[in-house]
Amino acid sequence: MRHAIRTGGLTILVAAAIQAATPQGAAAFEPKMESDLLNPTLWTQSSVEFKANSLAMYKLAGIMLDEAVADTSWTAAPAEQASGFEGKPPAIILDVDETVLDNSAYEAWLVRAGESYSSKTWVPFVRSETSLPVPGSLEFIKLAVDKGVKVFYVTNRKAPQEQATRNNLKALGYPIDESEDTVLMRGESEAWASSKKGTRRAHIAETYRIAMIVGDNFGDFVDGYKGSLAERQALMTKHLDMWGSRWIVIANPMYGSWESAPFDHDWKLPSEQRRQLKYDAMAVWAGP
Numbered sequence: 293m294r295h296a297i298r299t300g301g302l303t304i305l306v307a308a309a310i311q312a313a314t315p316q317g318a319a320a321f322e323p324k325m326e327s328d329l330l331n332p333t334l335w336t337q338s339s340v341e342f343k344a345n346s347l348a349m350y351k352l353a354g355i356m357l358d359e360a361v362a363d364t365s366w367t368a369a370p371a372e373q374a375s376g377f378e379g380k381p382p383a384i385i386l387d388v389d390e391t392v393l394d395n396s397a398y399e400a401w402l403v404r405a406g407e408s409y410s411s412k413t414w415v416p417f418v419r420s421e422t423s424l425p426v427p428g429s430l431e432f433i434k435l436a437v438d439k440g441v442k443v444f445y446v447t448n449r450k451a452p453q454e455q456a457t458r459n460n461l462k463a464l465g466y467p468i469d470e471s472e473d474t475v476l477m478r479g480e481s482e483a484w485a486s487s488k489k490g491t492r493r494a495h496i497a498e499t500y501r502i503a504m505i506v507g508d509n510f511g512d513f514v515d516g517y518k519g520s521l522a523e524r525q526a527l528m529t530k531h532l533d534m535w536g537s538r539w540i541v542i543a544n545p546m547y548g549s550w551e552s553a554p555f556d557h558d559w560k561l562p563s564e565q566r567r568q569l570k571y572d573a574m575a576v577w578a579g580p
């Protein structure tokens with residue numbers, strides 16, 4: 293531990309505090325204090341600021357929903373729903389991870405274990421069905437169902453995790469319309485193999501007018517999310533009227549395409565190089 297060099301007495305106190313905070317039976321992790329995920333995970337999991345922000349976004353979604361349903365000239369999927377949608381019944385799309393389901397316990401495990409995201413650990417987490425509700429999401433989805441709006445969950449969790457995902461959602465009380473497939477996983481069909489969700493939005497748009505989208509990642513709204521920082525900024529600005537009206541964004545400081553944009557979304561680069569490119573992407577004050 294870093295404090296050990298200077299403050300012997302404090303080390304004992306800190307060690308005792310960590311021991312006291314570790315639930316019985318939990319794996320005894322060596323604290324990995326250098327993880328970049330520590331603050332964003334702590335903020336998401338424990339701050340009233342995150343909860344208040346999420347509740348506010350879903351409150352805004354609820355307010356905007358009436359207008360989104362009433363104004364049939366609107367679509368939240370302009371790329372996939374070009375014309376002829378006015379008479380179609382309204383639907384809304386919600387992403388799942390960090391939009392409806394809070395997986396911060398998985399991120400906390402990454403911090404404690406000194407690990408990075410891997411499907412080898414993510415899939416067992418999904419199968420544990422222990423994700424929690426993102427504040428405000430359950431109330432908003434129930435409101436939409438009460439208003440007769442079709443609710444679709446469009447997630448990049450992969451097809452083999454559909455049952456566990458449905459179980460987790462249902463156990464938390466999330467309504468899932470069973471009259472058709474309303475939980476659209478990545479790779480459920482060949483056309484849905486990509487992390488880009490446009491083909492799944494297009495599938496929904498065949499039958500419904502997509503009145504609203506809620507997500508935490510730019511890719512939940514547009515397929516051009518894997519551009520450079522400048523390209524993403526331009527695409528965001530192009531759709532300025534959508535934000536807060538048809539597109540509702542939940543904050544996710546733990547991960548997302550915002551993180552990979554500085555290194556051109558190339559996860560094959562060594563982690564030090566990716567971190568260096570993120571470091572270099574910051575706008576920096578010249579100093580005192």
Ligand SMILES: [Mg+2]
Nearest residue numbers: 387389390508
């Ligand atoms: Mg997400």
